[in-house]
Amino acid sequence: MARLEFAITCALTLLALSSVASAAIVEHTFQVKNLTVSKLCHRQVITAVNGSLPGPTIRVKEGDTLHVHVVNESPYNVTIHWHGVFQLMSGWADGPSYMTQCPIRPGSSYTYRFTITKQEGTLWWHAHVSWLRATVYGALVIRPRSGHKYPFPKPHREVPILLDARSPSLE
Numbered sequence: 001m002a003r004l005e006f007a008i009t010c011a012l013t014l015l016a017l018s019s020v021a022s023a024a025i026v027e028h029t030f031q032v033k034n035l036t037v038s039k040l041c042h043r044q045v046i047t048a049v050n051g052s053l054p055g056p057t058i059r060v061k062e063g064d065t066l067h068v069h070v071v072n073e074s075p076y077n078v079t080i081h082w083h084g085v086f087q088l089m090s091g092w093a094d095g096p097s098y099m100t101q102c103p104i105r106p107g108s109s110y111t112y113r114f115t116i117t118k119q120e121g122t123l124w125w126h127a128h129v130s131w132l133r134a135t136v137y138g139a140l141v142i143r144p145r146s147g148h149k150y151p152f153p154k155p156h157r158e159v160p161i162l163l164d165a166r167s168p169s170l171e
């Protein structure tokens with residue numbers, strides 16, 4: 001009986017270690033600051049991440065832990081909402097300002113740390129304070145962990161499509 005318990009314990013330990021071993025820590029730095037863009041012959045100052053609109057696409061596998069260092073060099077308070085991420089045991093990293101965290105003040109930084117658990121697909125991240133969400137956003141692509149299949153036929157090709165959510169008042 002003791003041998004059976006030992007064998008079961010070893011099997012469970014190996015199973016736990018194999019799921020941990022396939023996960024990674026994915027790190028990004030978001031530099032939030034103002035920049036001037038030209039669109040339809042109109043110059044405008046916007047706030048964006050890493051100087052691009054939309055901001056960087058984050059690619060992870062299910063089970064990975066995401067570390068995103070947000071450096072706020074804009075003149076505004078900012079938070080980043082990880083839209084649709086379950087945030088199991090990491091609700092404080094969800095991002096809505098004044099709900100799960102105080103805003104990241106101008107000149108300050110904050111690191112979001114959370115594990116993507118039990119979900120796959122394409123989500124998005126965006127600022128969750130005032131109208132910054134109009135220009136501070138990007139895609140979050142979650143692929144199945146190594147050795148696991150997509151919950152649907154594997155796509156031939158993937159192209160994230162982000163719709164611009166700018167307010168008419170910013171046009």
Ligand SMILES: [Cu+2]
Binds near residue numbers: 081083126128
């Ligand atoms: Cu959201």
